[in-house]
Amino acid sequence: MNQAGKRYLLWFAQEHVEFRFQEINSLLTAFNITMDFIEKPTDLQPYWMVKFASEQDAKKITQRSVLLRSCIELWGHSNSVDGLHEMMKKFPEHLMEPHLDEDKSFKIEVETFCKHFTQQEKVDKIEVFEYLPYKGPVKLKDPDTCLQYIEYYGVDPNAPPESPYRVFFGRWIASGLRQLIKYLSLKTRKFIGNTSMDAQLSLLMANQAQIRNGDLVLDPFVGTGSLLVAAAQFGGYVLGSDIDYLMLHARTRPSRITQQVRDDDEGVKANMMQYNLEKHYLDVLVNDCSIPFWRDNLMFDAIITDPPYGIRESTEKIGTSKVNCKISEDHLKTHIPAKVEYSLSTVYFDLLNFSAKHLKMGGRLVCWFPIFRDDYSEDDLPRHPCMKLEANSEQVLTKHTSRRLLTYEKIAEYDNCEDVENTIKDFRYKYYETREESRQERRSRKAELRAKGRLEAERRKVTKLSE
Amino acid sequence: MRLGLTPAFLVKIVSSVVLIPARSVHKSExxxxxxxxxxxxxxxxxxxxxxxxxxxxxxxDIKVTEVDFNPEFISRIIPKLDWSVLWKAADTIGQLDDLPKELSQEYENDNDFLKKVHHVLLEVDIVNGELVCPETGRKFPINNGIPNMLLNEDEV
Known part of the structure; x- marks a missing residue:
């Protein structure tokens, strides 16, 4: 039974299920920790039964994970409630004792997954554990030992079985970063835009990038800096650049429906200050990232970014179709540079090439890539000889489209990769080509719906008055 | 229908808006x-x-603000720097503060030195000014602390 202390239950939030393996894997390699499965998890189940070499390891992974709710030291698990109690009655006391001693306050928490119970029913479930060799007092707030009893009723909330499929019991070790998601929520963020990344996915990206204290992190399509907030939260020192002058100076139209004009003090730095992260803020610059302007030998520890897909944010770079264009002296002072289309495939091609050149060896590039679900093939993803695709998982957006979170690691020195061919498929072109209705059609359909609603409201008003 | 709203009702809507707990930041920050x-x-x-x-x-003009010192970041960023360029830049803006011209070998354990580098890198800020291309003299303005490195279409 010596191994009993080394078994852990990882309990996930039932959200972004596809990203679990990615995230935990990234954390395992980042901290150089090994984890073994006691039982291979199926896709949807919210728990993994695993082994760690030490409690320290389990703690490290859990406390840095965005998708994990908690980790418990697994004392027992069974297919039936009775089975679990049988098992717990036989559980060696010397393993429990240190946590249930006289000087240790404790509580038992009940969690039921996919089936609701009243408080009284939950208390009844706790009462059964009377046989535990506890000596200390019960304390509901911040006890020394928190024991967790979990009943798992499958993943279909409409038809939960009479009795649970699985029951678990153990000692709480650590919680994940679910609270942080709320703390960094876009709802209360000072400066946001139309395409700001939500807190959970930003944190997830920072974990994919394995950001740690003192890292130099770049977002070349920074926008409102939502990814940099997450990176700074984990100790990264952040730089951002964007071609959109008005966005970086927070002079674009506000994205909040309740806000008429942008505040005077909005900006990427204001976001950092909101969360007391300003010491991790370096600078943001207005620049066209298709034009290299960083010092050649500058190396970043990580690059995390969400490039514009050309749908909600346009893909543009500086340029003109005019031949021999020259801006006259008179106009120079107030001239706004002309922009040309920057095709999505070129955006990603350039991004990978830039990362291959400016990432340290082993450094990671984490970015989203939009795709068509119908004709997705891994072969169409952006590729570069110096960059190894480490992880790739999908977030579905619409019936036909999704985006994939791609994690690349630099595995070879950048050395004359200029003859690499660009084979990336262009999403934007196809998006407009294949969608079911054009923008015009959609607009008129929505207008019709609104008109109908107005008419009905009028009618209701009239009948109400006549009553 | 919209005209029928009384001002009192409007006030109610406004007061139900969730206030953003962001701390107000002075523009100069x-x-x-x-x-x-x-x-x-x-x-x-x-x-x-x-x-x-x-x-x-x-x-x-420049501004000096205190920033939390993180020796790990400073010792990791030093190899990424062009030291002589940093030294010269600090000299230009009068913030040299006996920073050595040559980078010493064992700076990682030299806390005083790291603090000096920290000061120059993170605590000294250029509030207004411009960056200048050494070859063409083209100026890149720093507006509100954000350098504008955008080129015009006839310069690329």
Missing amino acids: LVKMKLLTHNMLTSKSMKGVTVGYPLGINVV
Whole structure:
């Protein structure tokens, strides 16, 4: 039974299920920790039964994970409630004792997954554990030992079985970063835009990038800096650049429906200050990232970014179709540079090439890539000889489209990769080509719906008055 | 229908809006650029420019703010710097503060030295000014602390 202390239950939030393996894997390699499965998890189940070499390891992974709710030291698990109690009655006391001693306050928490119970029913479930060799007092707030009893009723909330499929019991070790998601929520963020990344996915990206204290992190399509907030939260020192002058100076139209004009003090730095992260803020610059302007030998520890897909944010770079264009002296002072289309495939091609050149060896590039679900093939993803695709998982957006979170690691020195061919498929072109209705059609359909609603409201008003 | 709303009802809507708990930031806190960033920027992509480094600095005013010291970051960022360029930039804006011209070998354990570098890199900010291309003299203005490195279409 010596191994009993080394078994852990990882309990996930039932959200972004596809990203679990990615995230935990990234954390395992980042901290150089090994984890073994006691039982291979199926896709949807919210728990993994695993082994760690030490409690320290389990703690490290859990406390840095965005998708994990908690980790418990697994004392027992069974297919039936009775089975679990049988098992717990036989559980060696010397393993429990240190946590249930006289000087240790404790509580038992009940969690039921996919089936609701009243408080009284939950208390009844706790009462059964009377046989535990506890000596200390019960304390509901911040006890020394928190024991967790979990009943798992499958993943279909409409038809939960009479009795649970699985029951678990153990000692709480650590919680994940679910609270942080709320703390960094876009709802209360000072400066946001139309395409700001939500807190959970930003944190997830920072974990994919394995950001740690003192890292130099770049977002070349920074926008409102939502990814940099997450990176700074984990100790990264952040730089951002964007071609959109008005966005970086927070002079674009506000994205909040309740806000008429942008505040005077909005900006990427204001976001950092909101969360007391300003010491991790370096600078943001207005620049066209298709034009290299960083010092050649500058190396970043990580690059995390969400490039514009050309749908909600346009893909543009500086340029003109005019031949021999020259801006006259008179106009120079107030001239706004002309922009040309920057095709999505070129955006990603350039991004990978830039990362291959400016990432340290082993450094990671984490970015989203939009795709068509119908004709997705891994072969169409952006590729570069110096960059190894480490992880790739999908977030579905619409019936036909999704985006994939791609994690690349630099595995070879950048050395004359200029003859690499660009084979990336262009999403934007196809998006407009294949969608079911054009923008015009959609607009008129929505207008019709609104008109109908107005008419009905009028009618209701009239009948109400006549009553 | 919309006209039927009484002002009192309007007030109710407004008061139900969730207030953002962001702390109000004084504008002057936001408007600055760091010497660290200057150390990394070039104008190499301009038409006719070969090196474009280091950029000149025309400073209108600078500001010094205290920032938490993180020795790990400083000792990791030093190898990424062009030391002589940093030294010269600090000299230009009068913030040298006996920073050595040559980088010593064992700086990682020299806390006093790391603190000096920390000061120059993170605590000194250029509030207003411009960066200048060393070859063409093209100026890149720093507006509200954000350098504008955008080129015009006839310069790329």
